[in-house]
Amino acid sequence: MTQLMNFQFDQGSSGRWFYVSAEGRQHDNVLAVRSFPVAAPEEGIAIVDVDGKELLWISHLNLLTEALRANILKAMAQREFMPQILKLYGVSGFVAPSTWDIETDRGRTKLLLKGEEDIRRLSGTVLLVTDGHGVQFLIRDLAQMDRHSRKLLDRFL
Numbered sequence: 001m002t003q004l005m006n007f008q009f010d011q012g013s014s015g016r017w018f019y020v021s022a023e024g025r026q027h028d029n030v031l032a033v034r035s036f037p038v039a040a041p042e043e044g045i046a047i048v049d050v051d052g053k054e055l056l057w058i059s060h061l062n063l064l065t066e067a068l069r070a071n072i073l074k075a076m077a078q079r080e081f082m083p084q085i086l087k088l089y090g091v092s093g094f095v096a097p098s099t100w101d102i103e104t105d106r107g108r109t110k111l112l113l114k115g116e117e118d119i120r121r122l123s124g125t126v127l128l129v130t131d132g133h134g135v136q137f138l139i140r141d142l143a144q145m146d147r148h149s150r151k152l153l154d155r156f157l
Contacts (some may be wrong), residue, residue: 011075042062088100094156095115102137
């Protein structure tokens, strides 16, 4: 595959990201945005300006040099927050609203499930759970969770 190397994407001294096109035009305060953050996190990345106008489309991150890829991944990590649920320790009840005691990739926490409609199946084994505060939690592979966690989840699905 041909690498895309004819642009710059870097963080300025203020901490904001900037993009310099192949033609040398600089755009400040840009964002790197995933088109499919759950289904295809390495594909379909757009660099957009403050108005949301697309400045650059990257079909796949493996087309970039290591330095560009690292910067774009860092920029996306700064704006994305979607902890992954690894384990369910317990639930306060099987009727919503219900408080879940969970382990995530960012540590142990509790979430408030307001209703069963806040659990969305994105594919056969991928679930998206939205808590009462609007935070989205991802279950990347339901089949890989421990038996106790799956049993608790089955009561809500």
